[in-house]
Amino acid sequence: MTATTVLEGFSFLEAPRWRQSRIWFADFYQYQVFSAREDGSDLRVEATVPQQPSGLGWLPDGRLLIVSMRDRRILRREPDGELVTHAELNGHATGHLNDMVVDGRGRAYVGNFGFDLMGAAPLETAALHRVDPDGTVTEVATDLWFPNGSVLTNDGALLVGETFGNRVTAFDVTGDGALVNRRIWAEFGPVPTERAVGKALPQLEIAPDGCCLDAEGALWIADGAHARLVRVTEGGKITDEVRPGTPVFACALGGSDGKTLFACAAPDFDEHARSAAREARLLAIRVPVPGA
Template sequence: MSQPTPVLSGFAFTESPRWREDRLWFSDFYQDQVFSATEDGSDIRVEATVDQQPSGLGWLPDGRMLIVSMRDARILRREPDGKLSVHADLGGRMQGHANDMVVDADGRAWVGSFGFDLMGGAPLAPAALYRVDPDGGVTEAATDLWFPNGMVITPDRVLLVNETFGNRVTAFDIGEDGQLRNRRVWAEFGDLPTEREFAGLVTQLVVSGDGACLDAEGGLWIADAIGARLLRVTEGGTVTDEIRPGTNVYACALGGAQRRTLFACTAPDFFEEARRPVREAAIMALPVTVPGL
């Protein structure tokens, strides 16, 4: 497999890439903006400005975009005129920042949280996963997740959740009522870490799954935030492909005209103090054999 090549550069910290309407959409945490661009990286547009730091992206059935506003734990909705309104307020429920999100075909959104003050150096603590219904109602959907992060929904309505600090991917069946059932480990890479301080924790991580995307054969591409690599994993934890882009990688998406381009969000690290003042983040791309859904 060929090595990734940069298609977009000059960003602070790119995250949450999504392919939609023949464009790659993504957040830049530390420029406080959501962008989109064509497959080759041209025609870059600013799609939204989120003062409290944008993260996960998704779309309602009517095409309006949802954006996670991290610092104030809100889900924003972009109206047809481009203005942002509050779709849901999760403030007071979450510990630490709101984080990534996936939205299903019915407009239900699942949103993860840090669970602790990562940037402030607090010790690791478990976090909850929240469901936001189309009317903006909020329900705690699952608990005791170790930094729930990148999520996908399979065609048979299984929610897969990367637990960044848990060495695993956890699966839930999504009921017709939106309830999560039959919790199980979909892929396990190592033991659950026992260290709670970040410096010790990272030494116990085998795979630190950050962002993820699903291909047409059920393979889950995972950005390994600690291992500086992209992994394609199948149910049970088998790694079928490994790509090392030469820098840290934090999220990925399958897109392009044939859905056979793997886009990867890269940066030297994720720390705000280091990333916000510089523009060293990029999005790389490489062709893959199995297309995205």
């Protein structure tokens, strides 16, 4: 499996999503949400988010939700294109908001950094929050080591990648949106003993960043620490590995047949370096199993 470049010239890409025959993604430091066709043509600016966009999702009626990282809000794009505040998490999250997954009822599960990553603060755990369609915010899980890429499975579970936890954690989602039966879905190594980010990173076997689910229930994970994409089954077995020659930080399955693995690539995740350059790319890799 080899990677080809679909689009380039961005700062730092995150949260790829396949929807309406287009690949959608956020660019942190150009402060915009984009979409394009499978081959990268017809690039569109879908929204401008001055406080840094990240996770994307859609309400059942088709309105777009966007994580606004720095002011810890979730924005909603109305049918006329106006962005309004859907939910305010300033009094809840302990770091920049990050990735998000939205279920079929319009409930959004959103993680946050938990500490000042770019300011070189020591690692701290973070909570996961649920935002209901009316904007109500509820804490649904605690003590997660950087809750990052998340997916909802067909059997009613939520999988959350803990970037600094060396693992993917699973929860069952109840009818009212609560998370129960917390368990380790895949463990790649122990939680790092170091709390300085630079010292913790070498202790990570896999640093789960953005992820996506395929039709066989396996998880494609962008390993943010080792410049690779890995396909993992429950229990932690790696069945496939793609090394595109660059660090990758998020992925999504899509394309006309669901077998294109889109990946967000950049030289690193350093805010100062990425905001000053336009070296990020959107990659595509053909894989055998389509998206879920």
